[in-house]
Amino acid sequence: MSAVIANSPSVPLYHQLAESVQQLIEGGTLRPGHRVPSVRRMALQREVSISTVIQAYTVLEDRGLIEARPQSGYYVRARLNPVAPEPRMARPMAQPSAVGVSDLAAEIVSYSGYPDYLPLGAACPHHSLFPTKKLARLLGAAGRDDPTLLGQYSMNGTHLPLSREIARRYLQAGAPLDHDELVITIGCTEALNLALRAVAKPGDTVAIETPSYFGILQTMQALGLKVLEIPTDPREGLCLDSLRNALETCSVAALIVTPTFHNPLGSCMSDARKAALYHLLGEFDLPAIEDDIYGDLHWGERRPKPLKAWDTEGRVLLCSSFSKTLAPSLRVGWCAPGRYRERVQRLKFTNTMATPIVLQKTVADFLRNGGYDHHLRGIRRAYRDQVQRFSTAIVQSFPLGTRLSRPQGGFVLWLELDPAIDTMKIHGDALRAHINIAPGRLFSVRERYHNCLRLNCGIPWDESIARALRDIGSLCARQLK
Amino acid sequence: MSAVIANSPSVPLYHQLAESVQQLIEGGTLRPGHRVPSVRRMALQREVSISTVIQAYTVLEDRGLIEARPQSGYYVRARLNPVAPEPRMARPMAQPSAVGVSDLAAEIVSYSGYPDYLPLGAACPHHSLFPTKKLARLLGAAGRDDPTLLGQYSMNGTHLPLSREIARRYLQAGAPLDHDELVITIGCTEALNLALRAVAKPGDTVAIETPSYFGILQTMQALGLKVLEIPTDPREGLCLDSLRNALETCSVAALIVTPTFHNPLGSCMSDARKAALYHLLGEFDLPAIEDDIYGDLHWGERRPKPLKAWDTEGRVLLCSSFSKTLAPSLRVGWCAPGRYRERVQRLKFTNTMATPIVLQKTVADFLRNGGYDHHLRGIRRAYRDQVQRFSTAIVQSFPLGTRLSRPQGGFVLWLELDPAIDTMKIHGDALRAHINIAPGRLFSVRERYHNCLRLNCGIPWDESIARALRDIGSLCARQLK
Numbered sequence A, B: 001m002s003a004v005i006a007n008s009p010s011v012p013l014y015h016q017l018a019e020s021v022q023q024l025i026e027g028g029t030l031r032p033g034h035r036v037p038s039v040r041r042m043a044l045q046r047e048v049s050i051s052t053v054i055q056a057y058t059v060l061e062d063r064g065l066i067e068a069r070p071q072s073g074y075y076v077r078a079r080l081n082p083v084a085p086e087p088r089m090a091r092p093m094a095q096p097s098a099v100g101v102s103d104l105a106a107e108i109v110s111y112s113g114y115p116d117y118l119p120l121g122a123a124c125p126h127h128s129l130f131p132t133k134k135l136a137r138l139l140g141a142a143g144r145d146d147p148t149l150l151g152q153y154s155m156n157g158t159h160l161p162l163s164r165e166i167a168r169r170y171l172q173a174g175a176p177l178d179h180d181e182l183v184i185t186i187g188c189t190e191a192l193n194l195a196l197r198a199v200a201k202p203g204d205t206v207a208i209e210t211p212s213y214f215g216i217l218q219t220m221q222a223l224g225l226k227v228l229e230i231p232t233d234p235r236e237g238l239c240l241d242s243l244r245n246a247l248e249t250c251s252v253a254a255l256i257v258t259p260t261f262h263n264p265l266g267s268c269m270s271d272a273r274k275a276a277l278y279h280l281l282g283e284f285d286l287p288a289i290e291d292d293i294y295g296d297l298h299w300g301e302r303r304p305k306p307l308k309a310w311d312t313e314g315r316v317l318l319c320s321s322f323s324k325t326l327a328p329s330l331r332v333g334w335c336a337p338g339r340y341r342e343r344v345q346r347l348k349f350t351n352t353m354a355t356p357i358v359l360q361k362t363v364a365d366f367l368r369n370g371g372y373d374h375h376l377r378g379i380r381r382a383y384r385d386q387v388q389r390f391s392t393a394i395v396q397s398f399p400l401g402t403r404l405s406r407p408q409g410g411f412v413l414w415l416e417l418d419p420a421i422d423t424m425k426i427h428g429d430a431l432r433a434h435i436n437i438a439p440g441r442l443f444s445v446r447e448r449y450h451n452c453l454r455l456n457c458g459i460p461w462d463e464s465i466a467r468a469l470r471d472i473g474s475l476c477a478r479q480l481k
Helices: A002-007 A013-026 A039-046 A050-062 A104-111 A132-145 A160-172 A187-199 A214-222 A240-249 A271-283 A338-351 A357-369 A372-397 A423-432 A463-480 B002-006 B013-026 B039-046 B050-062 B104-111 B132-145 B160-172 B187-199 B214-222 B240-249 B271-283 B338-351 B357-369 B372-397 B423-432 B463-480
Strands: A066-069 A073-076 A183-186 A205-210 A226-233 A254-257 A288-291 A316-321 A332-336 A412-416 A452-456 B066-069 B073-076 B183-186 B205-210 B226-233 B254-257 B288-291 B316-321 B332-336 B412-416 B452-456
Touching: A013 A039, A013 A050, A039 A050, A050 A066, A050 A073, A104 A214, A104 B338, A132 A357, A132 B132, A160 A332, A160 A357, A183 A187, A183 A338, A187 A214, A187 A254, A187 A288, A187 A316, A187 A332, A187 A338, A187 B338, A205 A214, A205 A240, A214 B338, A226 A240, A240 A271, A271 A288, A316 A338, A332 A357, A338 B104, A338 B187, A338 B214, A372 A412, A372 A463, A423 A452, A423 A463, B013 B039, B013 B050, B039 B050, B050 B066, B050 B073, B104 B214, B132 B357, B160 B332, B160 B357, B183 B187, B183 B338, B187 B214, B187 B254, B187 B288, B187 B316, B187 B332, B187 B338, B205 B214, B205 B240, B214 B226, B226 B240, B240 B271, B316 B338, B332 B357, B372 B412, B372 B463, B423 B452, B423 B463
Parallel strands: A205 A226, A205 A254, A254 A288, A288 A316, B205 B226, B205 B254, B254 B288, B288 B316
Antiparallel strands: A066 A073, A183 A332, A316 A332, A412 A452, B066 B073, B183 B332, B316 B332, B412 B452
16 A cells, blocks of 8 residues: 555655545445554554644545544545545537426426425425524514515615625635625525626626526526537536637627536536636636525535635626525515626616515624534535435435436535436336426537436435336336336 | 476486585585585485485585585585686697707706705605505515525416505406516616617607606617607597697607596596597507506596507506505506507516515515505595695795696696796705706707696695795796786
């Protein structure tokens, strides 16, 4: 084993050690739940310093391979079964297309509201994961304490304590912004709409990752925008070389990107790649709309910095909401539009005038006194565990050759099945069995991903999910016969 | 006097009597606050039956000229002083223009939230007129009874009891519609946006009354639509001949119209004119977006039928909300889009996804058990009285030659001043005195109405309003020197 280390003199020692332990884990020598050799023992065994081992273990922890248990040492984490390879990056032609996705998207979201359908379709966590009782109490109190909140508009449509809390959280995430920059919207959906309308007019081309969240594609269709799909790596995120090529050959009005825990891939761009992306934006004087809705749902220690953290010139329009972390039905979102602030503010006024103040106050009160960070830690753990249970079950239930994403945050999984499988048909069959899934076709404006599907793992694991995954696996296997 | 009656044998006797008494009122013989002769005395005096007098007085009451006081008899109502003539109808050229109104509109709305500015600008009633305490209680109960309402989307984004209540009310108003037709929106603003986007694409021309609510003009600007302004009579509403001319000479994608208590004019189209308008729509195969937000705020006995009542072919997209009747900040509105339902539903999904269910439920609960009709009767009376007090004060405080609208519902007044007066300047001067008004220029996409202004009479009368009106009157007089 020490040979591996000696072979690569240009790579730091701790990194080589981490790689070597990772091989032990992936090869099955160290299995989930096993204790990793103690720091002292490993140092002796590999003839390296204590601090090198600590650095190596930190890397492995960041990669989600091991976890520290207080007073006990490091253990191999329950994790994605390595026999399922990851999905491959698409290779789209660099040619803008008119958007053409169907009403299937709305159907899938609305099925998530039917209690007798298993909601694996829409990316919406189960309500039991949200602090709905506490929110309901705060909502009641907000109205009771100041009923006039219901009866009048507020200045500029913004509840100041809310925008201050949001700005404070971005400061912690490494992206300082002035609370005055924020426009409070009806969920992230309105934020994305306003941002798109602020930077592009009908007929313009907007670049976007592929695959992409179908809601954005539908919004672009509704706004008369053309879509230029940029290949996106399931682990690393948006392919910067492809983006550069596209910008050199096409006239592109803006980029829309989810650099942190992409939906559906789960990919997360590293800080270095985010910095490089921002540099590229400057080079082509391109505005970027950043969808950061999954940013707080990291499974690792640290919240990745949003692209906005690099934004010294106001060219990033950050969009997000509390729909994945607190309560989807409150519909409280925001946009930090940089230099496009006035445009976005004006569009907000013409689009929906204001966001209900009583809901803004409810969220602000929760952020200030409701234990939001404690709550976030809880759902991050829940999402991570649920995704892992889904992953394990998928490996057991789906045909050999199924590829599976390995997200580092959020709560969705992306599956790439045998090319002979048509997931639109699987979707239809599954619906008849009262299971709602999101077929891959939704996630592109071209005839793509017919053999892919996205699963919402935002619902607590139980036997009905295990059964449903077996059923979907069988439906897939049947198509291969 | 009896001669008047004898002269017109084809007109019913009670009607002739009513006309004759109206002349006494308008001529100043019977003045505001005076007791009208008792029914018995009038019957003796005019040699007609008791029931004829009762019928005549009922007509006069409908016309808002007299009012019954319990145990006391009929009195001449405080009312618009007939020395202020009504504003004149604009005569625009039938030529579409790109919209070019400023951010002044948003400024005026946001000033209405500043407690130290007298809010005569935005058409927003004072919060004390809304049942905010009862709504706050219902809001608290809605969350408490079912906290999951906050944590999940509902099927199709609609709270069924709400759409059923809204449909029931339209049935009573003579416009039966299926509750399934309704799309619940973020206020009337989103409803108008979705309706416009459903029937027109950027670059298209949409016909609209002039003057028109500035919010609609700004929405049209934001959507890249061209505006064709159609002259509108301050009493009768949209000029149908002008509309016909316009449709014959221009390519028009849609009409947007407020047939019932127009903002800012207060005009109301008669049933006959609404029927004729609907016929015209059919002739030119034109969709119409009906803004019915003031429909429930009639001062007379009956709620006028919306244009939608004639809509047998699904070409009327009815838009409204509870912002003028119940609570502006709840942002609960709706669209009944006729044959464009699917398009509007899809646009709703891409624009804001859903309207907060807990707010929909709060409104539905109020409609079912909160005494909504009782509340409506109260605010109708309040709005009418406030408009009358404003009118009286304006006649006393403003320069001779000031023309004043005579609305039959709603709570705004439209003033046409001497052409030498620039109300943009008045607006600036008034703001410095902490009074917010809406200058006429806002209400057109052309350089029009520079000498007009709109006043919000939705706030309970007090001495500060009297003082403010005297101040504005003086500012006007000063410009004439």
